[in-house]
Amino acid sequence: MTLLDLQGLTKAYPGVVANSDISFAIGKGQIHALLGENGAGKSTLVKTIYGLVRPDAGTMTLEGAPFTPTDPRAARAAGIAMVFQHFSLFDALTVAENIALGMENPPKQRELAQRIREVSENYGLPLSPDRIVGDLSAGERQRVEIIRCLLQDPKLLIMDEPTSVLTPQEVEILFGTLRLLASEGTSILYISHKLEEIRALCEHATVLRLGKVVGTCDPRETTSRDMAELMVGTTLMTPKRDGEALGDDVLVIEGLTAPAPHQFGTALKNVCVSVKSGEVLGIGGVAGNGQDELVAALSGEMPVDAAMVALDGQAIGDLDPNTRRKIGLCAAPEERNGHAAAPDMTLTENALMTAKTRLGLSKNGFLDWPSARDFALSVIEGFDVRTPGPETAARALSGGNLQKFVIGREILQKPRVLVVNQPTWGVDASAAAAIRQALLDLAGEGSAVVVISQDLDEILEIADRFAALNEGTLSPAVPTAGLTMERIGLMLGGAHDMEAAHVEA
C-alpha cells in the first residue's frame, strides 16, 4: 500500500534544475533509500516533501489525498517528520527543554519527561530527559532529534545522512530502531551515500543524478559498486598508490596532553603516535572526541609543550603556525568556511593566507600579489576547482570546490607533514577520489600524511595504519590491512557504553 506518491516533481533555480520530473512512491512501512551525490537534488526533494520548497510542477499524494504543504508546520501536521543532518539543539538546555522548544503545544515538563522515557524505552533509544545536551555524544544528540520526531507519531520519517556522526555500534542501535518503526507501519525515507548501510537496511532505493531519477533497485540484491556507478554515472576510479617504501619517523607525537580549549571542547590525554615518511596515518573517531583539538595542537593554533610534537627530531610543540609551516608542517582544518578559508576574501587572498611562508610570498612584510595569484591559479587548475577565477570570493564556491581548493593549497606547498581533518566531507564522489589520490601522491613523494576522518571507508582506502580517537585518547596505531569494521568499532569505544535497551526487532 502506498503512503506517499510523487509524480513529476520539478524544481528549477536560476541556472540549475535541482529536480526534474521526479516520480516514485514510498509504501507504508517501507524503508526507502534516496541515493545520490552532493548536488544530485536529494536535499531539494526532501525539502519539497517537508514543505520548505514549493515545486514548480508535479504533484504529491499522501494516502490518496493531494498533499501540498505550504510550510514545515503543515507537513508535520500531515505526519511528516524529519531528522536533519545538522542538529538544531541548544547545548545549555536539557533534553526535555530542547524537545519542548520544537513543539507546537508542549505539555508540562513532567508529562513530557514521562513521554520521552516511554518513547525511548519502546524504541531502544536510551536517553534521560534531564541531561544537559552539551554533555551528550553525537549519537545521543541524534536520539534527541529522533525522539522529538517520534513524539509526533509520524507516518513518514525522513532521515538525512543520519550515520555520519555515529560509531558502527551506534549505527546498529539506530537500525534496530528504524526496523522496529517500519514493522509498526511507519515509512522511512533514508538519505545517504553510504552504500553498505543502505544494503543492510533498505528494501528499496531510488537513485538520483543531476536532478533526475536514473534508476531504482533493491539494495539487498545489488552490489555497492553497481549502485555507486549508477550514482556517479561513470566507472569509479579507485585511488591507488605506488612505492610502498616507508622512511624514517617524520612526525612524532609524544605524550600530547592539553586541557579543553572551551567549555564543550575535549581535553587531549597523553596522545602518542608517530608517522613515517611516505606513510598515511588514518585517525578515526566520532566527531567531538578531540579531532579539532588534535588538529589545533598540530597546526600550532593551540601551542602545547615543545617536546610533545616533533618534526624530523626538532621539538615544535610550542611554535606558532607560520614557523611550523616554514619547518614543513601544513594543516587543513575541517571547517572550510571561516577556519581553513576566509569566506569574504578572494581565492588569491586565501591562497596567500597559508602559503606565504613556504612560497616566500611575503618579503619584508610586503606581499607579492602577482605570485599569490599565480599560486591560486595553479591550485585552481591542479585540483579542478570550478570557479570563474582567482578573484572570486571563497564564499561563492560550493563546499566541494572550496574543499578542493583548501586541500590543494596545502598539498602544492609540498609539506613534510600534512594534517587534514575530514578531507572529503561534503565532497562528491569523483572529487573525493581525486583528493584521496592527491593525498596518496603526496605520501608517495615522501611526505608524512595524517588523515583525520569520520568516514571509516575512506581511512581503510588510503591509510597504512589506523588509530582511533575516543574522548581525547588515541589508541595505538594498527596496520589497516586485514582490519574489520567490528574491530574498528570496538577501537572507537563501541556504543559509548549505551547498549540498546529493548531492541526487539
Place this chain on the structure above:
Amino acid sequence: MLRLEKRPQPSKNWSYGAPLLAVVLTIILGMGLFAILGKDPVIAIKTIFWDPVFGQFAHFYRPEVVKKAAPLVLIAVGLSFGFRAGIWNIGAEGQYIIGAICGAGVALAVYPYDTRWVLFPLMIVAGALGGFLWAMIPALLRVFFKTNEILVSLMLVYVAEVLIKAFSIGLLRNPEGYGMPGSRNLRQYPAAANLDLISGTGFHWGALTAVFAVVVAYVMFTRHQFGFNVRLAGQSPRAAGFAGVNANKLIIVCLGLSGAMAGLAGLFEVAGPSGQILGSFPSYYGFTAIIVAFLGRLNPIGILLAGLLMALTYIGGQAAEAQLNLPSAAILTFQGMLLFCLLAVDVLTNYRFKIGKAEVR
C-alpha cells in the same frame, strides 16, 4: 513582497556608490528638515556645501575646513585599523586629550627653551606616546582580563576630560595669566607652535601628518602583511588564528596605533588651532572621527574624502547658524542623518533587493 538577498560577492560598484548615495539622501532629507524649520532649503544646503569652498568668503572658510579635517582624518585612519580587525576603540577622544596634555606639557615644562628642531619633535613624540599609553589601558585590560574595550576606552574619555580641566587650572595654568584657567598659548611660543606650513592655507604639520598617514595606511592595507592580517582577523577570526595571526598582539598593536595617532592629532591641535590646554579643549573630534572612519568605508582614501566632507558640514553648518539663524541642534541632526543614511545604504554592498517570496534552497 520586497526582501533582501545576500550577494554571492560584495558588490564593487555599491561599495563606492553607497557613500555617494548616502550623501545625496542626506541632502534631500536635510532639505526637508530645513524646510520644516522655515528656512529656504536650497539656500541652506548651498550655505553648508557650496559657499565655504566656492563662495564669496571662501578664502576665509577653506583654511578652516583644512584645520577641521586634519585631526578627523588622522584619528579616523588610526581607528580604521582596529575597526577592520573588529577591535573597537571608542575612546579616541580621550587619547586625543591625553596626547594634547602630554605634548603641551613637554613644551610648557621647558618654557622658554627656544631650539625648535629639538622641542617640536619631542612634543610630537610625547603626544603620540601619551595617546598610546592611554589606549594601552583598555588594550591590556582586554588581553589579560577580557574586559570589553568599548566600555573601558569610552569611560576613559570622561577621565581624560576631568584631567584636562584639572591641568588647565592646576599644573599647566599660565603663571602670567592673572589666575584665569588655561595654559600659556603655544601659538605665541615660536619653538612649540604648529603653524601653517604655507601661510593662510590651514595646512599645518597635523594636516601633513594626516596625508602621510593616509598614504601609509593605503599601502599597509593593499600591500603589507599587517594590513592583510588586520582584514583577515576582522572577517574570520578563526581563519586568522589558523593563518598564524596572534589575536592578543593584534589588539595591542591596533589599539596602540589608533591611540598614538589620536594623541598626535591632539598635540597638533593644542599647539596649533586651539593653542591652549583649557577645559573647553575637547571638541569631540575623537567621536566624529568614528563617523568619518565609517563614512570613508574604513578605506584610507575614503577617510580623506569623508574627513573633508565632515569638516565642510561643520564649517558650513557654523556659517548657516550665523547667516540663516539655524539652531545648532539642526546642524547636529543633519550630521547624524549622514551617518544614519550611510549605514542604511551600506546594506546594498552585501545584499540586493529582490521582489518575491523567500525560498529555502
